Amino acid sequence: MSHLFSNYNKLPFEIVEGQGAYVKDQQGKEYLDLTSGIGVVNLGYGHPEVQQALLAQAEKLWHMPNLYESQLQETVAAQLVQQIPHTSEYAVYFCNSGAEANEAALKLARKATGRSQIISFQQSFHGRTFGAMSATGQAAIQDGFGPLVPGFTYLTYNDEAALAQALSADTAAVILELIQGEGGVIPAEKEWVQAVAAHCKENGTLLIIDEIQTGMGRTGTFYAFEQYDIEPDMFTLAKGLGNGIPVGALVGKAALKSAFGPGSHGSTFGGNKLAMAAAAVVCQQIAVPSLQDNVQARSAQLLAGLKDLPTVQAVRGSGLMIGLVLKDADTLQQVMQQLREAHVLALKAGTQVLRLLPPLTITEEETAAGIAILRSILG
Known part of the structure; x- marks a missing residue:
């Protein structure tokens, strides 16, 4: 029996460590985290200067x-x-x-x-x-x-x-x-x-x-x-x-x-x-200009890479705050589960929006990897 209140729908695994845009669960499984801990870890996990x-x-x-x-x-x-x-x-x-x-x-x-x-x-x-x-x-x-x-x-x-x-x-x-x-x-x-x-x-x-x-x-x-x-x-x-x-x-x-x-x-x-x-x-x-340059470049990369998906009604947002409006709201939880199985973490917003909030430090290669998995599931 848990001694915690049940006010959260918790997933059945624990994230125990992270570096950059990646986190690991208690079994050592690695995930590309496109949530930044719900828009919190903007500089990525384990940032050396913050630590x-x-x-x-x-x-x-x-x-x-x-x-x-x-x-x-x-x-x-x-x-x-x-x-x-x-x-x-x-x-x-x-x-x-x-x-x-x-x-x-x-x-x-x-x-x-x-x-x-x-x-x-x-x-x-x-x-x-x-x-x-x-x-x-x-x-x-x-x-x-x-x-x-x-x-x-x-x-x-x-x-x-x-x-x-x-x-x-x-x-x-x-x-x-x-x-x-x-x-x-x-x-x-x-x-x-x-x-x-x-x-x-x-x-x-x-x-x-x-x-x-x-x-x-x-x-x-x-x-x-x-x-x-x-x-x-x-x-x-x-x-x-x-x-x-x-x-x-x-x-x-x-x-x-x-x-x-x-x-x-x-x-x-x-x-x-x-x-x-x-x-x-x-x-x-x-405040470093190169960080904002990266946000804008990775945003453009995501928007270009996620267009024309048959299951997506619209893509909206700004910078690295992006929502994919699914045509079928009933598939949102299924999509999120499929992403987790493919070692990618994402969020929902409202009833039919898949929300992406990756770290602002995410690289071009990491973004490309995320796009490939998203396309394989939503394509």
């Missing part, structure tokens, strides 16, 4: 509460802000996960504006804590946990008219993903995002961009919002920020700092020494 930073910090100090200054936090915050193509000043709050980052953003939005309504979108996913879950536009995530946090409105994604009608003098914030990951790898239209930003500015509403899956180089730029020519009031990060070490961050305009004064919000482990040591290396590595 070295963690070991060096572990020999000094693992943890210290936020009662004292932290040069590591200042370093990572500066790295994150330096990557923003901005005219405004930004500040950073550190936590432990994407859900916590979104919770902080939602709290800050209400406190800073004095308003209560939060607009989100159908098929969105923002986390499983009460605020983040209430912002998530998927009934399946919310079922059984009611009543939810009040004040949330869910609109149709990529629909400007619906947003313009829903905005009011009580709208504190609009929160959106630039690619709805869990919802099916659905990209936001650039014109729509720019219209959302304009409507928010005109209405005095804060724009929150959830970059938890799209950020940290995943879509071919350090932040996905760079490709949309917008300046969000806040954006949230996690997943790839620590390359597997739990860490999240809320990045917001410095004008919002007064609403998050001493005692207003906090986290015991937020900005943990080990997490910051890892994040500092991750930020440095993802």
Whole structure:
């Protein structure tokens, strides 16, 4: 008997080690991992600089509460802000996960504006804590946990008219993903995002961009919002920020700092020494132009190699966040099982999308190997 809750559908094998884009199970079977641990291990498994930073910090100090200054936090915050193509000043709050980052953003939005309504979108996913879950536009995530946090409105994604009608003098914030990951790898239209930003500015509403899956180089730029020519009031990060070490961050305009004064919000482990040591290396590595060049090259290679498959209705996404929409939704689990049998790990998104989130460091040869197996199963 397992002493764990059964809230995960676990596969009957354990991953025990990894290097680069490959992982091994407890029996020594090797898999090409096209999931990056659900978009987390962006620099690949066993990254030497990240490991070295963690070991060096572990020999000094693992943890210290936020009662004292932290040069590591200042370093990572500066790295994150330096990557923003901005005219405004930004500040950073550190936590432990994407859900916590979104919770902080939602709290800050209400406190800073004095308003209560939060607009989100159908098929969105923002986390499983009460605020983040209430912002998530998927009934399946919310079922059984009611009543939810009040004040949330869910609109149709990529629909400007619906947003313009829903905005009011009580709208504190609009929160959106630039690619709805869990919802099916659905990209936001650039014109729509720019219209959302304009409507928010005109209405005095804060724009929150959830970059938890799209950020940290995943879509071919350090932040996905760079490709949309917008300046969000806040954006949230996690997943790839620590390359597997739990860490999240809320990045917001410095004008919002007064609403998050001493005692207003906090986290015991937020900005943990080990997490910051890892994040500092991750930020440095993802900022290297050759890494983003590789993301864009491997993305083009995947898109070219996966076109014209008879069982695939559409291929969508950006960078190394790609969704294959299967014509027959009933085959999704079967396809994933066949991939595992062929020693490839992939993910699902929604009900009929095969989701690929390979490490940003994946090579041309590894990508070609993955394409060959995908074509053999989906062709």
